[in-house]
Amino acid sequence: MHEMSLAEGVLQVIEDAAQRDHFSKVTAVWLEIGQLAGVEPQAMAFCFDAVTRGSVAEGARLEIVATPGVGWCMACAKSVPMNEVFGECPDCGGYQLQVTGGTELRVKELEVA
């Protein structure tokens, strides 16, 4: 359940931005969560609601943008889509894959009032 820590991290980013950009209410938050980042979007949404209570982001709409998993297949020497960290290459069926995309955990943008 480290989604709770991550949700705290999201709130921290928002509060830093609130001080910097002088806003007092956040109405929507866009999070980029990679498919291979090991984060469950539903758990994230639940924790986000819990940690933002009483904060500038209370009641904000959470939009989760999932970025697809991508790996480099050493055998095929090309980028291939990956659904799981332990996924196989869809072309050669091998497991010589290095994850190159889909591990993002970022706050992309905010809609503020």
Add this chain to the structure above:
Amino acid sequence: MCVTCGCGEGEVKIDGMAGHAHEHVHEDGSRHDHAHSHEGDHVHAHPHEHEHGATHSHAPGVGQTRMVQIEQDILAKNNAYARANRDKLAERGVFALNLVSSPGSGKTTLLCKTIDLLGSASVAVIEGDQQTSQDADRIRATGAPAIQINTGKGCHLDAHMVGHALQQLQLADGGLLMIENVGNLVCPAAFDLGEANKVVILSVTEGEDKPIKYPDMFRAATLMLLNKVDLLPHLSYDVDAAIAFARRVNPAIRVIQVSATSGQGMDEWLTYLRAGMARTTAARQQILAVLKARVAALEAQLQQAKA
């Protein structure tokens, strides 16, 4: 509460520090010799200051809204603390490992054995558990300094807690720091503590397929210790399958088969540790050489200016 830990307010306890690890920041502020930056974007922000009674609206779209581009990593704060820890360790030439595994994999026994073989003078340990100082007590019995962090309800160590523990710990220059994380194969994978490497410990009394059941941890680690191999004759454990599963998740992972009880494989493990320590010490000497050259150049400049 530290935003990188989210472990329940006031739950984190670190040896030698009263109460919550962060409370002193509020109490004595700048007087405290504190390795982390709390100024400016102070992490203990009080969101209620922004609320003005019950009149504010939660309805989206009410009033004027605007978009703010953020593009910031959620783990940025933890990663900044991790960088500070890494810098501190590099200055001292300390080789640091983050040991991760499920509960019961034999981490603490392996650590005690490692300290016995390596000598307690060069090893320091940070122990992470939800409760009790049992593990730190076991380490201290070997003669090595140990700090216990109790995460309370928290499921992992973060770089902020480790930074505080580093302040309390007697580190030997050029030594080894072992950070024994909370027994958990999920959450600690995401949190950089400032270590050189993550080492995942899998014991042969667990399932061979753990690497693909908990892939994030095995992907984050650079070394897997397959522990308790002295028990193999009594089990139907497929070592090759376990290693194959680990390589499926992380093709580059190195594997050492060890038994803290019988001593099997400990030579290879110690060789790995000594090589890491030698590398870190060499890097520190390089930094010192650069600094010395810089000091000499500046002194020469001063002499010239005086002349």
